[in-house]
Amino acid sequence: MIRRSAPGKLYIAGEYAVVEPGHQALLVAVDRFITVRVTPAEHTGRITSALYETRYLTWYRSPDGTVVVERQSNDYVVSAIRHVEQLVREGGGELRFFDLDVHSELAEPDGRKLGLGSSAAVTVATVRAVAGFYDLPLDDLAVYKLAVLASEAVQPVGSGGDIAASAFTGWVSYTSPDRRWLHEVRERTSVGDLVRSPWPHLLIRRLDPPRPSLRVGWTGTPASTPQLVAGVRARARGGADDAAYSAFLRDSESCLDALVRALEEDDSRQVRQQIGRSRHLLTRLGATSGIAIETPRLRRLVEVAQEHGAAAKGSGAGGGDCGIALCLPGTDVPGMCSAWEAAGIRPLDLSVYSRPEDAP
Secondary structure (H helix, E strand, O other), X not given: OEEEEEEXXXXXXXXXXXXXXXXXXXXXXXXXXXXXXXXXXXXXXXXXXXXOOOOEEEEEEOOOOOEEEOOOOOOHHHXXXXXXXXHHXXXXXXXXXXXXXXXXXXXXXXXXXOOOOHHHHHHHHHHHHXXXXXXXXXXXHHHHHHHHHHHHOOOOOOOOHHHXXXXXOOEEEEEOOOHHHHHHHHOOOOHHHHHHOOOOOOEEEEEOOOOOEEEEEEOOOOOOHHHHHHHHHHHHOOHHHHHHHHHHHHHHXXXXXXXXXXHHOOOHHHHHHHHHHHHHHHHHHHHHHOOOOOOHHHHHHHHHHHHOOOEEEEOOOOOOOEEEEEEOOOOOHHHHHHHHHHOOXXXXXXXXXXXXXXXX
């Protein structure tokens, strides 16, 4: 049996801007995981997951060897299997049948997602597990690229930042690639060549852990990242609002440069200032697009954290889900968490997760 896990993620700053090629974000991987187990099978394979209404899917192979699911499905797991097996096939490897089991810690028992990037984590975990089954060595960058290719085939909206955090782990500075270039070249380029080639604008850098500790609050309201991102981009780009959107992108880039530098230099004053600036930029973008990125409960989460000495903002696309607090020196963490609970915000028992360098 091959067993591989991938962590969830949270955005620290750079949301929405990072969707545009060449713009950056700061993310962390967190210590809740999706785990994928692969075991050999014969003649057919089965994918088991609580994410499916039927709890499992049975798959076969088409005459050319491609994975075919019994019920029409092009989800992240199936897409990840297909892309890894294409790499195996290009290398002359023999395809085999297997059963694949998915276990997730990124949702509540009732199925509500916590906003920790389950789609990215399941894609990364599947890529790692299927590659392990075929004894295919992949470094973190190759895992990221295969997972992006698999995800783009299912839902071509997003930056890939969640995939980068899940693949590299720890604190990750991420600049998104040119996906228009990717869409154009993938039609005429093999998977192996795409994985080996440099991608325009792409930059992924794992940072040393900064001094401020991270605390996370959950509003209890799930949000749809693809819908929010598509809605904000559609309303904020073009026409009279195009200049404001361009200004948002420039200001976000400046903010991220300053925030990463402040974290690396342990400059608490600048960390607080740039987290506040990132929050303000997102609030202004929400006003421009007419979409509430910071909901009333997220606003209260931030206010409570600030009252107790932390630098805080919403995390990710907003509209619900989580907010983050960077606990600078002097932060009253127990008081903040108690006040969150009194406001109906649940503190999540999460820590930043960094995979050991020698782990698969």
